Amino acid sequence: MLTILCIMILAYTMLGKRIEPLLEKVKNIDWRRKIDDLKDTVRDYSLRVGRIAAKPLLQLWYVLNDAETTTSEKVLIYGAIAYIVMPVSIIPRRLYGLLGIMDEGAALIYVYKKIKSKITPEINDKVEDTLDRWFPDPKYGRVIILE
Secondary structure, eight states: OHHHHHHHHHHHHHTTOOOHHHHHTTTTOOHHHHHHHHHHHHHHHHHHHOHHHHHHHHHHHHHHHOTTOOHHHHHHHHHHHHHHHSSOOSSOHHHHTHHHHHHHHHHHHHHHHHHGGGOOHHHHHHHHHHHHHHSOOGGGTOOOOOO
């Protein structure tokens, strides 16, 4: 239910509609648990799409984890991440190809622009460390360590 509500709030925000009544429904959410629930899904999706595509997704995920992130920002980030990684889409990739990818890209870009000021050097360091663990350089013979 939260996932659908967050995606709806994201869509309404992108369309310039009022979201305040919808935000009331998510003000008492246990975000810590929801963020933890997303971790494996983000990792699995990232390993499928590769290091370059995973980077902005991880940046969003780490901002979502930040204590300074507001509830409305968390809703938008959660909605964007869920929309990108979930198998169901408003515009299915299988039927519409590139157009089906573009709606997810639009959601990612919209939210990224909204929160990019919150992507600190510390968050970027965490992202790079995570990417290094998930996508090790084969010439150094490191093993992938999945958390």
